[in-house]
Amino acid sequence: MEEEAKIKEAPQKGLRQRKTSLADSLDLEAGKVFITASHSSKGWKTTLFLAFQSIGIVYGDIGTSPMYVFSSIFVDGIHNTDDILGVLSLMIYTIVALPMLKYVFIVLHANDNGNGGAFALYSLICRHAKVSLIPNQQPEDMQLSNYTLETPSKLKGIKNLKQKLENSYFARVMLILITMLGTSMVIGDGIFTPAMSVLSAVSGISTSLGEGAVLGITIVILIFLFYMQRFGTDKVGLSFAPILVVWFALISGIGLYNLIKHDTVALRAFNPKCIYDYFKRNGFKKGWLSLSGIFLCITGSEAMFADLGHFSVKAIQISFSFVTFPAILIAYIGQAAFLRKFPEQVSNTFYACIPEHLYWPTFVIAVLASIIASQAMISGAFSIISQAQTLGCFPRVKIVHTSTKHRGQVYIPEINFMFMIACIVVSVAFKTSANMSNAYGIAVVCDMIITSFLVAFIILVIWKKSIWLVALFLPFGCIELLYLSSQMTKFTKGGFVPLVLAFFLTALMGIWHYVQKERYMFELNNKVSAESLAKLVTKPNINRIPGIGLLYSELVQGIPPIFPHFIANIPAIHSVFLFVSIKAIPIATVASEERFLFHHMEPRDHRIFRCVVRLGYKDELGDHVEFESQLVQHLKEFITQTQEIIMHETEAARNVEQAPISPTIKNEVAQISQGYPINDTLDEEGKYRTSSKSSDSITLSGVAKSSTFSSSHVNRVEKEIEFIEKAMEKGVVYLLGEAEVVADPKSFIFNKIVVNYAYSFLRKNFRQRDKMMAIPRNRLVKVGMTYEI
Known part of the structure; x- marks a missing residue:
């Protein structure tokens, strides 16, 4: 490990302040790290506008629940009208407890730089605890402007919990599996929400057309809905909010109408004693079974957290508290008042309680609202699949970014069809x-x-709150467990479908992540040493050819083992050669100026670099033209910046007579002098014709010698940049290792099934890496190799 060099502010006018390390724990030089200023808090006008937009994106699901909740609770009819008050009371306090108290006031604050969802929470935990199964963490990642970290807790109990989690492989595996399971549940919700919402909306015409016609119309609407996904939510986002505002105005207005006209006694449901009377009258078992239907009044609450990245915490809090919450509450109260007078209408409560002159306008708005509800959950599912893929937990699929304003708005053709x-x-x-x-x-x-x-884990470990505050949060989980126990009574009636789907998706993600992790460990354990690389590239039979060569690997800590395989098949190296690693960082986005890290490999005159491209789970790599331009530009800046740092250090040392030079700077100057001799010229392959001076001959005391060094430094940088530009003109060639992953013959039979059959099937039937990266086929070279894991 080389000693880290100290960075001082550049004394020259116009030179931007930079944070760069010439050497670090992973032998990697930070090419450029600018710390961007934090975003100022949004004004109230912007917040209110976002709150308005969020109405059309976030609340479609929970907002359309009044169409089917009462009919799902009283499947066998209403035998006692007082039961309506008990059920309504349960609904009121469920909405207050879970969407309002839990999500709006607590969970929304557990975001990852403004992004929500299971993988956002997992990413937040990964930054504060070493729980990732793939050991590619680097100290430089913590210098990213979005890589915010809390001060470690000094409480002994919390520190012990964190250490036990980090030291337990089983606990870390369970954590990622739980995250995958939560993600799978949201994907399942994305499948059931469109079908449920559209069926409920179209059922308003079932009496006139029949069940078959309703089903046919539903299928047509669903096909149209999924066809429209390719245009992206950004194209129609502004039209969503007005429709949902009209929807909420309608259901709340109809609710007030029914409450005033039929039975104001429904307001007694605010008294929690109605819940006690309900369970006493029906018995705990019957009351407990009805909870599965009551829970449907808050489906869609998870969308507030999953879609948080498009808006802000304040925007979601305002829109739910002042629009959605009162609207659905009044709608349910009005339906309860109607049912107390007409209990026989419970199977079609929503449409039966609509005033006659509002029936068809409400039907049209209901269908539009159900489509919007579907859109919200489908978009959310696309976003979390994109996050999962970036973090190595989902097979490769094509991610299409549909908006230049919102990075989280994506479209996935394969998943959309499925x-x-x-x-x-x-x-x-x-x-x-x-x-x-x-x-x-x-x-x-x-x-x-x-x-x-x-x-709860974040509250305890990251927020560093006491165990008693965590205990206050646990009742929310207990309420949810009670609802789950009631839901499970419908397991044989169709409840098994989402669970089977979720476990299938979790297994799929788990298999992919397991093999990706084992593949990374194979490369890490078999990486090529720096000494071996130097011997390999200096062999006389290795030719240097014009242009830039990019060898892709997931390894961030050395040279991948497939490189000698390339040399054995193609004994040539491009005049500028880079080992490129695309690395997922556990944050939402990485600023473009912070994405690239470079390290100059020995021997330096061969111009071989390692480059780590850091992406957040909402970032996209871009097309090959854009990527090549950015990479070369940052490479040139890296060369310039490295030289500037050394020059500034030497100038600072010159100001002190006979000042001693730090070993790091002396070593860097020696390496540069050995690679780039003063007053020499480059040949066609980019090598210097004469040998350089030894590091012992370099002294930094004396104005004349420093001036010579500064002048030669500028000359060297100009020549290097000119050489890289000429190499760029010759073209960029992409080198990919087609590593066939097979199970070790000595491994267990389960491992052989997972690797040789399940993973192989996924790899062959999903997108290949070169298609994911949009690499031109005429500039792609592949070499195969077998990894035994």
């Missing part, structure tokens, strides 16, 4: 929204429980 087929199958299988309600709530409540677990 969602469409799944939604149609689910609709045909369940036929009615009442049947589908048996399966709909399970995925949502499971995701809520997992979110509660992860947030």
